[in-house]
Amino acid sequence: MALRRVAAVVIIVTVLLVQLAALNRITTPAAAPNLILVVVLVLALLEGPAAGMAYGFGGGLLGDALSTHAFGRLALVWTVAGYLAGLMHDPGGRAGERSAALPLLAVGGLCAASTLAYAALDVVVGAAHDSTYHLIRQAVAVGVYGVVLAPFVYLVLRPALRRLEPNRA
Amino acid sequence: MNREPRRLRIVLAVLVLTAFTLITLDYRAGKGGVLGGVRRVVSDVLSPIESGFSRGLRPVGHLLGDVWHSGRDGDKVRTLQQRVATLQAQIRQQADVDAKEASLQQLLTFAGRQSFGIVPAEVIGTGDASGFDDTVTIDVGTSDGVVPDMTVIAGTTRGGGLVGRVLTASAHASIVAVVIDPGFGVGSRLVTNSQTGITAGHGLAPLTFTPLASNVRPQKGQVVETVGSDTYAPGIPIGTVESIGPTPGATTVTASVVPFFDYTSLDIVGVVVEPKTGTGVKPVLPTVTATTTVTVTLTPTPTVTRTPGSTPTGTSTSTATSTAGRPTATTTAAGP
Numbered sequence: 001m002a003l004r005r006v007a008a009v010v011i012i013v014t015v016l017l018v019q020l021a022a023l024n025r026i027t028t029p030a031a032a033p034n035l036i037l038v039v040v041l042v043l044a045l046l047e048g049p050a051a052g053m054a055y056g057f058g059g060g061l062l063g064d065a066l067s068t069h070a071f072g073r074l075a076l077v078w079t080v081a082g083y084l085a086g087l088m089h090d091p092g093g094r095a096g097e098r099s100a101a102l103p104l105l106a107v108g109g110l111c112a113a114s115t116l117a118y119a120a121l122d123v124v125v126g127a128a129h130d131s132t133y134h135l136i137r138q139a140v141a142v143g144v145y146g147v148v149l150a151p152f153v154y155l156v157l158r159p160a161l162r163r164l165e166p167n168r169a
Numbered sequence: 170m171n172r173e174p175r176r177l178r179i180v181l182a183v184l185v186l187t188a189f190t191l192i193t194l195d196y197r198a199g200k201g202g203v204l205g206g207v208r209r210v211v212s213d214v215l216s217p218i219e220s221g222f223s224r225g226l227r228p229v230g231h232l233l234g235d236v237w238h239s240g241r242d243g244d245k246v247r248t249l250q251q252r253v254a255t256l257q258a259q260i261r262q263q264a265d266v267d268a269k270e271a272s273l274q275q276l277l278t279f280a281g282r283q284s285f286g287i288v289p290a291e292v293i294g295t296g297d298a299s300g301f302d303d304t305v306t307i308d309v310g311t312s313d314g315v316v317p318d319m320t321v322i323a324g325t326t327r328g329g330g331l332v333g334r335v336l337t338a339s340a341h342a343s344i345v346a347v348v349i350d351p352g353f354g355v356g357s358r359l360v361t362n363s364q365t366g367i368t369a370g371h372g373l374a375p376l377t378f379t380p381l382a383s384n385v386r387p388q389k390g391q392v393v394e395t396v397g398s399d400t401y402a403p404g405i406p407i408g409t410v411e412s413i414g415p416t417p418g419a420t421t422v423t424a425s426v427v428p429f430f431d432y433t434s435l436d437i438v439g440v441v442v443e444p445k446t447g448t449g450v451k452p453v454l455p456t457v458t459a460t461t462t463v464t465v466t467l468t469p470t471p472t473v474t475r476t477p478g479s480t481p482t483g484t485s486t487s488t489a490t491s492t493a494g495r496p497t498a499t500t501t502a503a504g505p
Contacts, residue, residue: 017219020294020306022226025433032433036298049177057184063298064191065211066219066306068336068344071204072191074299079184083177118299121192134373142300 003164008043008051011157012059015039020066030141035153036063037114038146040078041085041107042153045100046161049086056082073121081114104150112143209339212310216342220293220308227265227436272437275324283329283404286443287322288313292435293342303350303372305332305432309440310341320395320402320441321345323430330406330429331355331395332438343440347432348407349376355401359385359410360392368393368407368426375425376408387413387424402444 019036026032040059044052060075067074088103116139195204273289280287290313294306309315321332333347346353353370357378364387366380378393387393391410397403408428 013215016298017215017222018226019298020296021219021222024295024297024300025227027431027433031300032296034298034300050180053177053181053184057188059298060188061191062211065208066215066294067297067299067302068304068346069297069299069302070192071195071207072188074297076185076188076192079181079188083181115300119301122301131371131374138300138373 004047004161005051007161007164008047008055009058011043012036012040012055013062016059016062016066028141028145031115031138031145033145033149034111034115034142035149037078037081037111037142038107038149038153039157040082041110041146042104042150042157044082044085045088045103045107045154046158047086048089048091049083052082052084052086052089053079054082056080073118076121077114077118080117081110085110100151100154104154105147107150108143108147111146112139115139115142205337208337212337212339212342216293216306216308216339219306219342220291223291223293269437272324275326275329276322276437276439277324279322279324279329280439280441283402285322285402285439285441287439288315288442289437289439290315290343291437295433301372303347303353303370303432304336304344305347305435305438306342306344307438307440308342310338310343312340313440314442315343315440317343318400320400320405320444321438322405322441323435323438325429328406330408331401332430332432332435334400335440345438347430348428349373349432355407356396356398357393357407358396359387360394360406361388365396366393375411376428378410378424378426380421380424383421386422389413393424393426397444402441 016036019034023035024032036059040055041052043055047055056078057075060078061072063074063078064071085103085107088106090103116135119135119139191204194202198204269291276287276289288309290307290309292305293308296302296304307321315335315338317335317338319335321334322329323332331348333345333350333353335343336346337344347370348355348368349370349372351370351372353368355368356365357368358365359378359380362385364380364382364385366378366385368376368378370376378387380387387410389410389412393407393410395401395403395405395407406429408426410424411427412425413422414425
């Protein structure tokens, strides 16, 4: 258990730094793909709601620290998103393995919803923000890229975490 | 198993409230406070790793971008374009260092012409994890004499321009808000007729220039530059006027401005630590103990040769002092 947690923390820190160092430079239409959010949500999906919100909160705080926006904004949104993704966790795989397709689609949806929720906080506190048109465009793009990225992230992380703890699903 | 969800929801509520509290605290404290300290510590610990990732992964990013932009036409064209893109990316990978040398040279030339004392820096991060911050992270900080609110510039083939201003600085890294940031607003003027106005960022929507006088109509292609203020050094080009439209509910017009830089592709920038020596603007540079003094030469057709790992050399009157291994170039050259 502990080993999986440590691995998850290392993965989150690494991917966050890769996101800032390289991925945010990619000029895909409307927005850069948000790999770090997908990774946090897929980890939540694999580990359940408790771990999900812990990763969301921790990863969000780290993201907040490496930014200039208000401290706690990402943490707030990602905690809830991690919790929701964790609720789709399939603990046992009792009656054979459930298809992961639907949860992964939901991860994409959560990416889009998180982007909108994060932007909405700007409106709530009355800070300067992008136009609504661009916000929605960006949220949709992040969601679409999330749907595309989630299966790959899932296919990499699931076996990796399993290897660390072979007797768990 | 039944009480588990309830407990989880309580934890969730506690975490959400904690995050809310942090947001409130951060808004109250502004840039300083405990949370500012946390930011600096995290930045001190993680920026070296970020810097390493940035150097290692940038060529890969260029490659992905090229492949993406090439994949829009017919099959054959696409294959060929991808091959060209791949080859171009490979060339770029090898020429990465050369490109950095070139932009450093352009930057030094521009800074010399403007008589700015600058600290050159490399971009090690772009934006933040939310995807909304219009910022870049650079590899210089308070130990290099960089403090918040300093102007950041970069060189281009046609001269140079404004990148933005330093928002936060830790020991060895700083975060710079770029001109398109929605919080950005700077006093500026049209270069050709000196009409003043405000240039403001709007995130993904275009940068705008709004003249102060209602009878001014900016022309397409006119360059907008800073007028100089407490924060921004004067005479730095921001961008060129692209189109002109009416401001809703106002008598003035608003011009869309295309900035000189796409900030996602910036590599080398310079922090202005000593704006315009001799114009009465106070240098903000802390006392620098010079460890090495190198003569930099800038000829009218600027040729600053820079061998990797060494300091620039050339032929005009400039001095570069180096603190902690980073050159602080104070160039004095005859302005236009």
